[in-house]
Amino acid sequence: xxxxxxxxxRRFLRRLPLALLAAVVLWALAKPAYGxxxxxxxxxxxxxxxxxxxxxxxxDGNYAMIGRTDFRAGSGWLKTSLIQIHYNLIPxxxxxxxxxxxxxxxxxxxxxxxxAVMVLAHVLGLLWQIKCFFAFDMGPxxxxxxxxxxxxxxxxxxxxxxLPVTFTLPLLLWxxxxxxxxxxxxxxxxxxxxRRR
Amino acid sequence: xxxxxxxxxxxxxxxxVDGAVADGNNRPxxxxxxxxxxxxxxxxxxxxxxLVVGFAVLAAEPVNEHVVKKYTTFVxxxxxxxxxxxxxxxxxxGQTLRSPRFAVVIYNGCNGLEAMLIFVCGVLAxxxxxxxxxxxxxxxxxxxxxxxxxxxxxxxxxxxxxxxxFSTAHVFVWQSAIILFAVLxxxxxxxxxxxxxxx
Numbered sequence: 001x002x003x004x005x006x007x008x009x010r011r012f013l014r015r016l017p018l019a020l021l022a023a024v025v026l027w028a029l030a031k032p033a034y035g036x037x038x039x040x041x042x043x044x045x046x047x048x049x050x051x052x053x054x055x056x057x058x059x060d061g062n063y064a065m066i067g068r069t070d071f072r073a074g075s076g077w078l079k080t081s082l083i084q085i086h087y088n089l090i091p092x093x094x095x096x097x098x099x100x101x102x103x104x105x106x107x108x109x110x111x112x113x114x115x116a117v118m119v120l121a122h123v124l125g126l127l128w129q130i131k132c133f134f135a136f137d138m139g140p141x142x143x144x145x146x147x148x149x150x151x152x153x154x155x156x157x158x159x160x161x162x163l164p165v166t167f168t169l170p171l172l173l174w175x176x177x178x179x180x181x182x183x184x185x186x187x188x189x190x191x192x193x194x195r196r197r
Numbered sequence: 198x199x200x201x202x203x204x205x206x207x208x209x210x211x212x213x214v215d216g217a218v219a220d221g222n223n224r225p226x227x228x229x230x231x232x233x234x235x236x237x238x239x240x241x242x243x244x245x246x247x248l249v250v251g252f253a254v255l256a257a258e259p260v261n262e263h264v265v266k267k268y269t270t271f272v273x274x275x276x277x278x279x280x281x282x283x284x285x286x287x288x289x290x291g292q293t294l295r296s297p298r299f300a301v302v303i304y305n306g307c308n309g310l311e312a313m314l315i316f317v318c319g320v321l322a323x324x325x326x327x328x329x330x331x332x333x334x335x336x337x338x339x340x341x342x343x344x345x346x347x348x349x350x351x352x353x354x355x356x357x358x359x360x361x362x363f364s365t366a367h368v369f370v371w372q373s374a375i376i377l378f379a380v381l382x383x384x385x386x387x388x389x390x391x392x393x394x395x396x
Contacts, residue, residue: 003389013381020377027369062364087369091376156256164252167311167372171319171380175241176232183237186323186387 008100009185016098023093030089035059035082037119042126055130066130071138078133085125085166089118092170099181107178114177121165128158236324243322251314261305266292269308275342276303276349285353294349299356301349306372309345312379316341319383325391333386344378 005013039057042064046055054070060079067077096102096111103111131154135146146154175182232238254260273289280287280296287296292303305311320333348371355366 005385005388009384009388016377016381020373024369081364081368083364083368087372088376090369090373091380094373094377095380159256160252163306163311164248164314167306167376168248168315168318170376171315172241172245174380175237175244179232179235179237179241183240185384187392188235188237188240 006185011100012098012185015100016094019097020090020094022097023090026093027087027090031062031083031086034086035062035064038082038086038122038126039064041123042130045123045127046130049131050134055134057126057130064126064129066133068134071141076138078129078137080126080129080133082126084162085129086122088166088170089115092118092173095170095174095182096178099178102178102181110177114173117173118169121161121169124157125161125166128154128161132158240322240324244318247318247321248314251318255310255314265305265308265310268310269303269305272308272342272345272349273303275346276353279346279350280353287353294353296353299353299360301353301356303349307349307367309341309348309375312341312345312375313338315376315379316383316386320386323387323391325387329390333390337382337386340382341375341379344375348375 004010036059039059043055043057046057047053052070054068056065056067056069058065058067059082062081062083063079064082065077065079092114096114101107135142135151135154142151233242255265269292270289273292273294276294277287277289280294285296285298287294289295294301294303316337317334320330320337323330325333352363352367352371356363
């Protein structure tokens with residue numbers, strides 16, 4: 001028998017190109033302001049975990065400039081891509097928007113919750129970049145202020161955020177928050193209400 | 198049996214009887230617990246566990262040195278062969294692919310292993326016979342390899358022709374595309390192989 005995708009999957013695949021386009025547009029529109037939000041929150045968190053509170057995160061286009069106010073001007077700045085941190089909003093939004101009826105009913109609420117998780121992941125992603133820069137790349141200052149244990153912890157966190165978290169969060173949030181719509185595509189039941197037998 | 202009949206039969210066999218959880222679980226923690234009691238929740242939990250273990254193994258220094266770097270060099274050589282078929286005269290040194298016109302370094306995250314893990318973890322975590330899982334992993338490996346070679350070669354030409362677009366194409370176009378590709382490949386594997394009945 002010739003294999004054919006289920007009607008649900010065919011509908012999902014038909015919607016995906018347009019959903020991807022919409023996701024790119026939304027992401028591009030939100031990107032400038034979002035970069036500033038990420039920088040501000042990450043800077044506040046970095047400062048909350050250090051003494052003296054001197055971490056600085058400035059936005060320069062699509063990049064974050066990370067430095068310290070207690071260093072002389074022009075020294076010790078890291079330029080890191082903000083797009084690399086938050087581009088995974090695109091596949092996530094595309095997957096959500098491609099699901100028929102994903103925003104109906106409680107859908108908007110779930111989207112907001114999923115986006116909140118994503119924003120938290122992005123803030124932490126930038127925070128680990130800041131911490132790793134301070135812990136590894138500032139020569140004797142890094143060695144004096146960060147122990148080998150701290151460097152290992154921040155290095156591991158950055159690795160896990162840069163690759164596993166960034167790559168897999170779209171799929172996990174899509175399956176987790178939109179289980180009732182996404183899981184039936186793969187024949188799994190994600191509803192928590194009683195089913196009729 | 199019709200396709201719809203096959204699908205429904207498989208859904209029943211996968212879902213079993215324990216998708217039901219009592220009403221009235223309105224607290225977030227209870228909702229999460231209730232979700233984890235469903236087949237979908239159990240799948241997601243297995244997926245996360247396998248994923249964490251998989252990435253932890255890849256991050257280990259010996260694995261990174263002896264497997265990941267060698268694999269990345271292998272990817273660079275595959276791209277070199279394709280580029281040389283277009284007359285680029287490319288060479289590979291370590292993980293750097295260079296020609297007289299442009300050079301790219303293939304890092305972790307650009308070698309396709311992450312897309313592979315998204316897919317492989319999905320296959321391993323899904324309730325399906327092992328034979329079908331192994332078939333899925335083999336076919337998925339080839340498909341992701343092929344797409345990743347297209348990605349590296351296309352990025353090389355973006356670098357040659359429009360270097361100012363390289364960063365954009367590298368991060369938000371191709372990384373988004375590779376994530377979506379891995380997810381779609383997994384969904385297609387489920388529908389084509391995991392949910393299909395034995396002949």
